[in-house]
Amino acid sequence: MALEASGKYTNSALRIGDVDPYAERKAGEFIGTVVSNASVNDEYKHVVLKVHPHALRAYAGQMFHLLCPSPDGAEVWMRRPMSVYRVDKANGQIEFLYKTEGRGTLGMAKLGVGDDFNIAGPLGHGFTLEPSWKNIVVLGRGVGLATLAPLSQLAAEQKVGVTAILSARHAGVVMSRDLFAGLGARVLTVLDTDNTSAVENVEKIVEGLIAEGKADAFFTCGSNRLLKLMQRLGKKHNIPGQVAMEQIMVCGIGACYVCMRTFEVDGEKVLRRVCRDGPVFNIQEAVGW
Amino acid sequence: MVDLSVKIGDITLQNPIQPASGAFSWEYNDVIDLNRLGALVAKTICREPRLGNPTPRMAETEAGIIQSIGLPGKGIEYFVDHIVPEYARFKPPLVVSVNSDNIEDFAALAEELSVPDVDVIEANISCPTRNQTGGNFAMHEDYTRDCITAIRAKTKKPLWVKLSPNAGDIVSIARAAEAAGADALAIANTFLSLKIRTDNFRPALGNKFGGLVSPALKPIVLRMVYQVAKQVKIPIIGIGGVTKAEDVVEYMLAGASAVGIGYAGFRNPTALVQIIDDLEAWCDERGIKKVTELIGAVKDADMETDTLAAASIGV
Numbered sequence: 001m002a003l004e005a006s007g008k009y010t011n012s013a014l015r016i017g018d019v020d021p022y023a024e025r026k027a028g029e030f031i032g033t034v035v036s037n038a039s040v041n042d043e044y045k046h047v048v049l050k051v052h053p054h055a056l057r058a059y060a061g062q063m064f065h066l067l068c069p070s071p072d073g074a075e076v077w078m079r080r081p082m083s084v085y086r087v088d089k090a091n092g093q094i095e096f097l098y099k100t101e102g103r104g105t106l107g108m109a110k111l112g113v114g115d116d117f118n119i120a121g122p123l124g125h126g127f128t129l130e131p132s133w134k135n136i137v138v139l140g141r142g143v144g145l146a147t148l149a150p151l152s153q154l155a156a157e158q159k160v161g162v163t164a165i166l167s168a169r170h171a172g173v174v175m176s177r178d179l180f181a182g183l184g185a186r187v188l189t190v191l192d193t194d195n196t197s198a199v200e201n202v203e204k205i206v207e208g209l210i211a212e213g214k215a216d217a218f219f220t221c222g223s224n225r226l227l228k229l230m231q232r233l234g235k236k237h238n239i240p241g242q243v244a245m246e247q248i249m250v251c252g253i254g255a256c257y258v259c260m261r262t263f264e265v266d267g268e269k270v271l272r273r274v275c276r277d278g279p280v281f282n283i284q285e286a287v288g289w
Numbered sequence: 290m291v292d293l294s295v296k297i298g299d300i301t302l303q304n305p306i307q308p309a310s311g312a313f314s315w316e317y318n319d320v321i322d323l324n325r326l327g328a329l330v331a332k333t334i335c336r337e338p339r340l341g342n343p344t345p346r347m348a349e350t351e352a353g354i355i356q357s358i359g360l361p362g363k364g365i366e367y368f369v370d371h372i373v374p375e376y377a378r379f380k381p382p383l384v385v386s387v388n389s390d391n392i393e394d395f396a397a398l399a400e401e402l403s404v405p406d407v408d409v410i411e412a413n414i415s416c417p418t419r420n421q422t423g424g425n426f427a428m429h430e431d432y433t434r435d436c437i438t439a440i441r442a443k444t445k446k447p448l449w450v451k452l453s454p455n456a457g458d459i460v461s462i463a464r465a466a467e468a469a470g471a472d473a474l475a476i477a478n479t480f481l482s483l484k485i486r487t488d489n490f491r492p493a494l495g496n497k498f499g500g501l502v503s504p505a506l507k508p509i510v511l512r513m514v515y516q517v518a519k520q521v522k523i524p525i526i527g528i529g530g531v532t533k534a535e536d537v538v539e540y541m542l543a544g545a546s547a548v549g550i551g552y553a554g555f556r557n558p559t560a561l562v563q564i565i566d567d568l569e570a571w572c573d574e575r576g577i578k579k580v581t582e583l584i585g586a587v588k589d590a591d592m593e594t595d596t597l598a599a600a601s602i603g604v
Binding site: 012013022025026027028029065067074075076077078079103118120247248250251252253254255256257258259260261271276 | 311312313314316317318319320321322332340341344345346347349350351352353354356358361503554555556557558559562563566
C-alpha cells in the first residue's frame, strides 16, 4: 500500500472541555472527574463521574473499561469492565454501581471527590428493544441489577411497560429499586430471607405475567438459575430474551480473545467475545456457568 | 519537525510504532486512527480454524499479566477473504503473522498468504505455549534455520521472524534466522510463565502455562536486542514492555529500527498514537532531525563488560 501522510490527531485520553480530534470514532479514552463515590449499603458503592460529552454516547447494556486505582500499593495491571448504571446527559455525568469485591473495585472504592478516573468506552453491544414489544420482564440478581438498570430508562423513552423482578439475598442489598420504580416500572422484590427468591416461586410470578400478556421479552443478568429459568420459559412460550454476560477482559475492544464464553447456536458450541460480540446476547444461545 | 520514518528492509514505515501481533486487530479503529501507525500487525493465523485455549485466558500477577490465548482464528481461507480486506482499508503496511506446527505447512501457508494486500509475512515461530518441534521453532537454531529456509523458498514477500525470549541463546537463533533469509527480526515474544492460585491450589489459567506481558520485560528484551544487533545486519523490531516514548528511544539506541507494542495498548487503547506524538515531541525538543539517528546510537564504545558476569555473546 502506498505510504501517505494521514490526518494528524492527538489521541490521548480526553478531559472535559477537550476538543475530540477524532470525533467519528465509536469509543474513546476519557479522564472523568469523580463527583461522588458513596456507599449504597454494606456491599455496594455508586460512583458518579463528570465526563467528556463523547463518553455520554453509551446506551443501556454497554460497558466501559475502567482503569482502577490500586487498593494496596501493588499495581492493578488491567482495566475492569463495568456496565453503565446510568447516563445523565443533562448534567454530563455517567454513573456506575459496583460491588467491592476484587482489587479493581476495592481500588475504585478509594476514589475521592475531584479525583481523575480513566474510563474507555462505550464498548460492546447493549440491549435492544424491538418495536413490537409493549411489555417486558426484567429479572436480575445482585450486581446484575446494575447492568439491567438502564433498561428502565430505555423502556420509559420508548413507552414500553416494565415489570422488574429484583432478586437479592436480603432486603438490604436490593439494587436499582428506586430507579425502576421512579421510571414507572412495576417492581417486585424476591429475597432469600423469606424464600420468595426460590426458582419455583419466581417461575409462578413469571407465568402469571405471561398470562397477563406482560411478557413480550425477557431480560436478565447476574444469576445462572434465573438465566436457566428464563431460557426454559422462553422456549415453552416462545418469548425472546437477552442476557448480559461477564468475563475477565483485557483489551475490551475485540482484539485479544481473552474474554471468550461458550454459546450454543443450532446445537453447536461456539466461542464468542463478551466484549465485542456482547456483553448482551440472545438468551437462548447463552450457556450457564 | 523530525522525520519519524524508518525502513525495515524494503518496507518504509511512517514511524517506528506498530502493534505487537496478538495484541491488536482492525477493531482498534473504533478508538484510534489506524492510519497513524507505522504498520498494522494482524493476529497470528493458522491453517485450520482454532478455538484457542480454555478459559481463564488471563491472570494478573505481581509484575504484569500472564495470558494464554492459543491462536484462535477462523482459518486461512476466512482470513484471506474477510480479514485481510478489513486491514486493506488502511494505509500502513499490513504485517501478517503466521504459525504452523510443521515446517512444510508453515511454508505453504506463507505462500498462500502472499497476496497483494499483504505487505509482510511475520513467521511467528515463538508462540510460547507450543512445543519446540511443533510451532515454537525459535527455541532452537536448527529448527529455526529449517523453518525459515522452507518459508523463504516459498515467498518473495518481506519475511520477518518473531523470536522467542525463552530460548537459551537468542543470538545464535537470530543468526540462524538471518542466514536462512529473514529480512528482519521481531524480538521477542512473551515469557513462558505460571501462576498457581493459593485459594484453590489450581493453576490460574485454563491452559496452565501462559506468556508474561509486562513493562517488566523491557530491560530483559532490551538486553537481547542489544546483543542480537551486534551480531546481525538485518533490522530488528523490539517488542517487550514499551509503555512510553522513552522506551522506544531506548530500544532504538540498543539497535532496534522499530518497536512493537502489546500491553500498553491493552491498558490504554490510545497508547500507540500517544507514544507516536510523544516520540515526535521528544525528538523535536532535542533537535533530532531523523529518528533513524537513534538506531544503535548507545554510547558505550569506551566501556567493557565483565564477560564472566554476563552472556558473552554480543556484549
